[in-house]
Amino acid sequence: MQKPSIPKGTRDFSPEEMSKRNYIFNTIREVYKLYGFQQIETPAMENLSTLMGKYGEEGDKLLFKILNSGDFLSNFSQEELLEKNSNKFALKASEKGLRYDLTVPFARYVVMHRNEITFPFRRYQIQPVWRADRPQKGRYREFFQCDADVVGSDSLLNEVELIQIIDEVFSRFGIRVAIKLNNRKILAGIAEILGQADKIVDITVAIDKLDKIGLEKVNEELIGKGISESAIKQLEPIILLSGSNNEKLQKLQSILSQSEIGLKGIEELSYIINICESFDLRSTLELDLTLARGLNYYTGAIIEVKALDVQIGSITGGGRYDDLTGIFGLSNVSGVGISFGADRIFDVLNQLDLYPKESIDNTDILFANLGDKEIAYILPLVSKLRKNGVRVEIYPDSSKLKKQMSYADSRNISHVIIAGEEEIASNELTIKNMTTGEQSKISYTDLETKKEW
Known part of the structure; x- marks a missing residue:
């Protein structure tokens, strides 16, 4: 019989791992609430018409499509089936797809509910997304x-506050990060002065891969997209600019002096960086011109976060998208957002062993089961402790005490309470500390009111 398995790029999570994940979600949720964000949820699947064409050509390929229910083959002619064109087939056989991110569904939500929403609308959303990507370290198909x-x-104050949120979240986690910034208008300005304004998407998709594939391969990709060698030579020193944020901005001011859109991008970025430098930001803030996040919908600031002590991809990203709702018929609604990659943060916290002990949801007390009479004695006490917020289990079977102790040990339960004939007669209980091995007696009343373990 074949062993059961799960799809590549997906994972099961044990109770301990779920405690850790909930610690991540709860930390992020708490910080979002501090800044006045409200929670929404959208369906796991969206109409393909909502998703297609929003993530660029590469993104479209990574959409998980859901086959139409019923006899979907009846919609195909014999010729279409013999053609064996998988793209054409998928589009006709699937009307729905799993969401690729939370931003496009959010834009759809805003357009559908615009009469119920008070603008500016600050929303947060914590849900899974799916990408038909090649699974590798730190990259999953469901995350x-x-x-x-x-x-x-x-207002660019929104960008500033999102940077503060990133800084606060990673400070709470104890993860040292670099927050990298760029602006799509600067990238458009660079394409303009290279005489390649119509190739802005090709240029950004390629330079976004600089970290992963290196300069030589980026140049090869640009040549493949029809960018001239002289334009590539001009581009190299720009994307490799060094110095402080202000030095880079000054150099860019000179390089893009003839580009109106480029100068606008510099002005926006200067404002954000100057305000962020005026308060005590704990993370490194760095202007990075290779940061392009090859998604078609960013129009202004682009944000990406890298962990400094672990080799892993981006753990948070985002940016400004001035016209995203326009694709759903609602124009002139500007937006800016960030997205924390919870699965990568999970891996970083694991590698750096940064989970606080109290984030693991362990039972505080196990009551040993010595029989019906003893259970009747402890049940009112168990109920009272739970009302006081103490996490309590009763061992369900009156097995040998050694087996019950072994269960407590393997579950990392810190205390076992034993009530036998002797304890019942003296209205007491025996407590065993599973960490130190010490045993002591406590009165029934004292235990009832005890809240700390």
Whole structure:
């Protein structure tokens, strides 16, 4: 008989891992709430018409499509079936797809519910997304995103607050990070001065891979997209600019002096960086011109976060998207958002062993089961302790005490309470500390009111 398995790029999570994941979600949720964000949820599947064309050509290929229910083959002619065109087949056989991110469904939500929403609308959303990507370290096919977005406001203060949120979340986790910033208008300005304005998407998709594939391969990709060698030579020193944030901005000011859109991008980025430098940001803030996040919908600031002590991809990203709702018929609604990659943060916290002890949901006390009479004695006490917020289990069977102790040990339960004939007669209980091995007696009344373990 074949062993059961799960699809590649997906994972099961044990009770301990779920405690850790909930610690991540709860930390992010608490910080979002501090900044006035409200929670929404959207369906796991969306109409393909909502998703297609929103993530660029590469993103479209990574959409998981859901076959139509019923006899979907009856919609195909014999010729279409013999053609064996998988793309054409998928589009006709599937009307729905699993969501690729939370931003496009959010844009759809805003358009559908615009009459119920008060703008500016600050929403957060913590849900799984799916991508038909090649699984590798830190890259999964099913993973959670924890998004926060503000729509209906052009103010760059929103970008500043999102950077503060990132800084606060990673400070709470104890993870040292670099927050990298760029602006899509600067990238558009660079394409413009290279005389390649129509190739902005090709240029950004390629330079976004600089970290992963290196300069030589990026240049090869640019040549493949029809970018001239002279333009590539001009581009190299720009994307490899060094120095402090202000030095880079000054150099860019000179390079992009003839590009109106480029100068606008510099102005926006200067504002964000200057405000962020005026308060005590604990994370490193770095202007990175290779940061392009090859998604078609960013129009202004682009944000990406890298962990400094672990080799892993981006653990948070986001940016400004001035016209995303326009694709659903609602124009002039500006938005900016970030997304924490919970699964990568989970891996980073594991590698750096940064989970606080109290984040693991262990039972505080196990009551040993010595028989019906003893259970009747402890049940009112168990009920009272649970009302006081103490996590309590009763061993369900009156097995040998050694077996019950072994269960407590393997579950990392810190205390076992034993009530036998002797304890019942003296209205007491025996407590065993499973960490130190010490045993002591406590009165029934004292235990009833005990809250700390």
